[in-house]
Amino acid sequence: MNSFIYDVGTKIYFGKNATDNISTELKKYGKKVLLCYGGGSIKKMGLYDKVISEIKKAGCEVFELSGIEPNPRVDSVREGAKICKEQNIDVLLAVGGGSTLDCTKWIAAAAKVDHDAWDFFSDWADVNEALPVLTVLTLSATGSEMNCGGVISNPETKDKIGRLAKPLLPKASFLDPTLTYSVSAYQTACGCADIISHILEVYFAPNKDMYMLDRFMEGLLKTVIKFAPIAIEKPDDYEARANLMWASSWAINTFVTGGKTHEWSCHPLEHELSAIYDITHGLGLAILTPRFLEYCLSENNVDKYVDFGVNVFDIDKNLPKMEIAKLSIEKLSDFLFNTLGLDDTLTKIGIDETNFEIMAQKACEYDCINGFVKLSPKDVEKIFEMCLE
């Protein structure tokens, strides 16, 4: 068990009408607000008007950056940073899903430097400070509302890169589960696949785990498995939306990591997929994860799969270990593809083997992925191939 620092100071307002508290928090950080959002959905649902009224209530002046893309692009970061500099913005308010939040966080950092925003990813330029960021979440998936990470795409270089930086941690986030009532069945499913992947990336680890955190992760997994189908069937089920929302935050706010330092495996693979094909992140993860688990299974690590199968899927613990392990992967696939209804192969979403070799090499940035099981580019290629059928 490694040592660790836990330092998550984001203040969370959780529940119906959580957004009533926006003005209280905004006031703490200044007078000029950059409101960042994506397409028009927040206008349709009335959230835009609510947010504007809170900004007014706080006595703040509002500037806007709209049109932030799914898989947000570095151009949006540049554009936002330009507004921040020109208008002397004090605080950023992101309203949307993980893409909007990620983009806003990097705008907050880019606003504080003279160099190009992409340097944070191509040159790993220092992130010493950032403007304060507040977030209003409308999609339970990435956990961006309670962590200091963000993923940015660069269509020119076909890169999609995630990076953590302490100054990006939101100061406060407003989590109202009712704001996710209008999320479609498909996006709900993709979001849930994303949450599950965040947990499994940590759960399946090469090093010794902290028992307490493993039990917590199993609880999070059971939560998603229980409530995802309810939210899909009945989009305005508060209990389901609330559990999924809070689970999404805790799946990836560093708590579950508890000192584990291994690299994640499925995320770098998926980033290559969505960098080239611009697919939904959660869908890519859903297709990859069961194949990854199948590829990595061995006598050496079977115990972890047994915990997973017995504690999450209630598989009979008296069965032979390898059988439990295989059943656990089947159960996961059944959940992702039958219960959530996601496409189960890359072929079905129009991706073939054309770019597998180059994608595998890019995914293995430092020669290999040093994760649950060490993966060479050849291993990664094989996992991609397993996803074809």
Add this chain to the structure above:
Amino acid sequence: MNSFIYDVGTKIYFGKNATDNISTELKKYGKKVLLCYGGGSIKKMGLYDKVISEIKKAGCEVFELSGIEPNPRVDSVREGAKICKEQNIDVLLAVGGGSTLDCTKWIAAAAKVDHDAWDFFSDWADVNEALPVLTVLTLSATGSEMNCGGVISNPETKDKIGRLAKPLLPKASFLDPTLTYSVSAYQTACGCADIISHILEVYFAPNKDMYMLDRFMEGLLKTVIKFAPIAIEKPDDYEARANLMWASSWAINTFVTGGKTHEWSCHPLEHELSAIYDITHGLGLAILTPRFLEYCLSENNVDKYVDFGVNVFDIDKNLPKMEIAKLSIEKLSDFLFNTLGLDDTLTKIGIDETNFEIMAQKACEYDCINGFVKLSPKDVEKIFEMCLE
């Protein structure tokens, strides 16, 4: 499910040599440090020297308040506050178990006001600010290292009162599980009983629960049940001490509460016991909790006991509900009294019914305890009586 605010900004350094980071944190808060601790145990274990060297490394001047009691008294708070005012202390460093931490937190508040420290409890005087507090934990039990509460006793009035106040939240806490290696089997057992009680006070609730948090609480309970006997048997088992330490923080840092607003039940009863008889808090809770659960069990709330029995103690879920409920209480008693080896009756620790009536009335400060099940003073008296044999 109620709405809630989650706002726990304590920075945690967790692991071997976590105390190496004290100087880094101290520097942020000023030059004059009041070091607060209890008896001499931190000197025996070498921790005192380590802390002093960190304070020197930070370039700070050190003042000391030692001799803070178990069940810390308001006189110690007064004494600490006096030093803070006379010496213009900038930051407090608490080194010890929950009692030392609680006392230090209230010193931090008392240092900022002109009135007597007991007014915070007798008159519920406002707590608008406090000096910054850092903590080094040497006993896993109260969770004081990561919450804003503290319990203070007043021997003159025979009161023992706990109170939460946001400014008391430690800025940073240093959790090194090896610092609990020297905790005796008995104190380890009492600490574990305390952790379990914190969880059960929240778990058994009258209102609708958040599924995700219930699963987390079950994970915490399983963690304590697994590692308490290991820590007692082998005091320097790092994994056991680490799991117990981190579980103690999360059992009571408000995360598991998730919007529940009911009053706690066993804690007010125990506070009356230790206010009069000065017994160890965790021991009192251990004796009370199974009787409380037995007294409250009914057809209306049996489902909660079933969750507890099946998910924590692996009781066969196909048994009749009432049988599972009763078995779960038996399993809990078996753990507390046989596995942990704690005394199982008040009689065994020399307490008889003499003060039950008055204690019951004091415990029901506002006519009744409005908790899992509403308890009148008569109910409380009966629970005390059940603890006699």
